[in-house]
Amino acid sequence: MNLPEEFTRRMKLLLEPEDFKAFIESYSDDKSYGLRINPLKIESQETLPFFLSPVPWAKEGFYAVPEEKPGRHALHEAGAYYIQEPSAMAVAALLAEPKALNVRQIFLNNDNKNTPDDNATIFTEGTPPKVCDLCAAPGGKSTQIAGMLGNKGLLVSNEIFPQRAKILSQNIERLGVPNAVVCNETPENMAKFFPCFFDKIVVDAPCSGEGMFRKDETAIKEWTPENVTLCAERQKSILAEAEKMLKPGGVLVYSTCTFAPAEDEEILLWFLRTYPDFHVEDYHDILSLDISDGNPDFISDEMKPLSDNEIQSIHGSLRLWPHKVRGEGHFAVRLKKQDREPPIQKKKKKSSGKNILSKSERKQFIDFISKFVSETNDYEDKRYEYFGDELYMVPEQMPELKGIKLVRAGLHIATKKKNRFEPAHAFAKYLKPDDVKQYYECSLEEAEKYLHGDVLQTSDERLSTSKGFILVCYNGLSLGWGKITNGTIKNHYPKGLRINY
Secondary structure (H helix, E strand, O other), X not given: OOOOXXXXXXXXXXXXXXXXXXXXXXXXXXXXXXXXXXXXXXXXXXXXXXXXXXXXXXXXXXXXXXXXXXXXXXXXXXXXXXXXXXXXXXXHHOOOOOOOXXXXXXXXXXXXXXXHHHHHHHHOOOOOOEEEEOOOOOOHHHHHHHXXXXXXXXXXXXXXXXXXXXXXXXXXXXXXOOOEEEEXXXXXXXXHHOOOOEEEEEEEOOOOOHHHOOOOHHHHHHOOHHHHHHHHHHHHHHHHHHHHHEEEEEEEEEEEOOOOHHHOHHHHHXXXXXXXXXXXXXXXXXXXXXXXXXXXXXXXXXXXXXXXXXXXXXXXXXXXXXXXXXXXXXXXXXXXEOOOOOOOOOOOOOOOOOOEOOHHHHHHHHHHHOOOEOOOHHHHOOEEEEEOOEEEEEOOOOOOOOOOOEEEOOEEEEEEEOOEEEEOHHHHHHOOHHHEOOEEEEOHHHHHHHHHOOOEEOOOHXXXXXXXXXXXXXXXXXXXXXXXXXXXXXXXXXXXXXXXX
């Protein structure tokens, strides 16, 4: 691998000789590959047909074998897991509260058996939080946060680039997340719309991508010292907007996938000096793991001298090195905002009323879903809004949606067609077999046919007289809708998502 000369020169100056040798040699190793189970869908990795070993800093995370191709399996399309580089899983893990059961204890006490309740309690206490993933595509951190929230609270995931925002939205849909809103905005517009609003924010900032060199050769070709400087300036501007969005007492996690001190320790130092009402909460207290700290010696002379408190703060940040852990490389730090009386904000309305279901439409919708959903009580008091003919179940904590560019306004639940509704694919991904009156459990072969767009035939006597919408499932997980008549299931899997196995 031909690493940039100036990058290699800088790393040689930063690292001790033995460390530098091991660091360079790590680029000859295979890239790290992992998956993170989705606690909204499955309780344990034991239900997956792959060879997996635990990632120490994320209780839902596991190293996987790429030759087994978990990304091409029907369980992937069913939302059972998310393919994610292992070191990236540390970022969302830093949102957990220090006094919560720590990651290592969970592994030891539960023999790696994960449950949705564990994920919810490790993350939330009292009122479910409002969380923002400000630079969210393609969705690894957002879907990890969603699993930690356990269908509670509000997740706002933002991506500035429209095509990447679409991919982000698709991944949130695939994993069956009901309480996420996807925005396609600049950080500046997000800060104007959500002033002093969020309890927790993740800024996994656009960076020079040095931690991606082993994974993506394009990152090597695009790297320049000038780009490191440009990225650092962009990171400052994004953090400045994130600070405006965070409530007093809130938590901000900043991360990059680069090794450049100008984008890591020096950004942290700049932030603490610019915003003195923040302090670092040591990553050891959150993860209960001793990996690698941020290094005060990496700070350039222009920013020195450092106070004792600044040195301690930098040591509280986390560095994942490819020669020390099974991961490509990451920097992350958890920052806590001082708790004080928040500034008075003009309270946003929940909705203008313009796009809400009328009383008659709400009754029509409930009557419609009662034909295939087992229990309608959970849907009667929800907040619904139209976007064109598309009906969304909007998270209750979300303010009025006017004035912000949206890709997904919550759970896409139905499409209105003339005088009837048709259930949305996202609604199917949210539902479980027990939630519906009729479902069909596929074999793996049938699941692959369904995902390809084929019609299914069933000889199941239980379904011999069934008609209407049916939830097509594999391994107890929903794949999407079908429409059954006389044992024939017409395929309703979206054409744009169909796969050739």
